Amino acid sequence: MLLGRPNAGKSTLLNALLKSKLSIVSPKPQTTRHRILGILDGDGFQACLVDTPGLIENPKDPLQNCLRRQAMGAAHEDPDVMVLVVEPTAPTEALLREFSALNRTGKPVLLVLNKADLPGDHDRVLQAYADAVKPAAAFKVSALKKEGVAGLLKKIVELLPASPPFYEPGQYTDRYERFFAAEIVREAVCDLYCEEIPHATAVVIERFREVPDAPDQIHAVLYVERETQKGIVIGKGGKALRKLQDQAHQGIVDFLGRPADLELWVKVRKNWRKDPRSLKEFGYLP
Numbered sequence: 001m002l003l004g005r006p007n008a009g010k011s012t013l014l015n016a017l018l019k020s021k022l023s024i025v026s027p028k029p030q031t032t033r034h035r036i037l038g039i040l041d042g043d044g045f046q047a048c049l050v051d052t053p054g055l056i057e058n059p060k061d062p063l064q065n066c067l068r069r070q071a072m073g074a075a076h077e078d079p080d081v082m083v084l085v086v087e088p089t090a091p092t093e094a095l096l097r098e099f100s101a102l103n104r105t106g107k108p109v110l111l112v113l114n115k116a117d118l119p120g121d122h123d124r125v126l127q128a129y130a131d132a133v134k135p136a137a138a139f140k141v142s143a144l145k146k147e148g149v150a151g152l153l154k155k156i157v158e159l160l161p162a163s164p165p166f167y168e169p170g171q172y173t174d175r176y177e178r179f180f181a182a183e184i185v186r187e188a189v190c191d192l193y194c195e196e197i198p199h200a201t202a203v204v205i206e207r208f209r210e211v212p213d214a215p216d217q218i219h220a221v222l223y224v225e226r227e228t229q230k231g232i233v234i235g236k237g238g239k240a241l242r243k244l245q246d247q248a249h250q251g252i253v254d255f256l257g258r259p260a261d262l263e264l265w266v267k268v269r270k271n272w273r274k275d276p277r278s279l280k281e282f283g284y285l286p
C-alpha cells in the first residue's frame, strides 16, 4: 500500500512498479481521488498494490473529507506492507508526528524518498523521516526515471507473507476499464485547464460498449459546478473542448490498446462537491 502526502509521487511510483500506466499522474495535488488497485504477477509472487489519495492535512470540503477518510481508512485495512513515499524536502515536525503513528500498526513500513533526481540533501531528509518512522528499510528512488524501483520491489516481495494468490493470475486490475476511461478524461482536464476546473470536475462514463469488429463506444459526461466553468471547459467556438476530447481519446485508445470512439459532454451540477447525493452518484461515497 502506497501512502504519503499529495504530490509525493505515489501514483507515478505505482505505475513504475507496474511498468505501465495505470494510476493517473498530474503535477496538481489531489489528482488521485480513488484508491487504485494494481496487481503485479511475478515469478512466484503476486503483489496487490494500492494507491491512495494523499493525506490531506486540513480537509476543506466534503470531497476532501471523503478523500482523507479513504486514505486514512486504507492504513487500517491490514496491508502486508506500507510504502511511505516522501519528497526530498525537509519535513515539518507535525508531519513527522503523523507519520510516526504508522509503525503502531505493527506492519513493516518501507520508507521511500522519491524524486531523488531533484537536487537536495537527500541523506539528511531521509534520516529525519527514518528517525520518526523507524522503517524496515529505506530507499532513494526516482519514480519518474524508474531508478531504484527494482530494489524496492524486491524488498516488497520479500516482506509479503506466503498465501495463495488473491486474484486470478493475469488479472490486471479489479477496476473496470470504464473507471480508467473516466480517470484518463480527468487527467486530460488536469493537464489542459488551470486549478479551478480540475477541482470542480467529476467525470462519469455513462456508456461503455464493446462492439464486435468496431471501435468501443464510450460516452463520457464531464460535470462542473458552475455555468462559467462550463464555458471555460468548452472555450471559444468549442476549441478547448475539442482539444480535451482529442487528448482524452488518445489516452483511452493507448490504455485500451484498441480503437474507441469517445463522445464527451459537459454538464453543470451545482456545487456537487458539497452534495452527498452527487458524491455518491460520482463514486466518491459508498
Ligand code: GDP
Pocket: 004, 005, 006, 007, 008, 009, 010, 011, 012, 013, 024, 025, 026, 027, 028, 029, 030, 031, 032, 054, 114, 115, 116, 117, 118, 141, 142, 143, 144, 145
Ligand atoms: P501523488 O499525488 O503522490 O500520486 O503524486 P503523482 O504521482 O501524481 O506525482 C506528482 C508530481 O510529481 C507529478 O508532476 C510527477 O511527474 C512528479 N514526480 C513523480 N515522481 C517523480 C520523480 O521521481 N522525480 C521528479 N522530478 N518528479 C516526480
Ligand code: MG
Pocket: 010, 011, 012, 024, 031, 032, 051, 052, 053, 054
Ligand atoms: Mg496520486
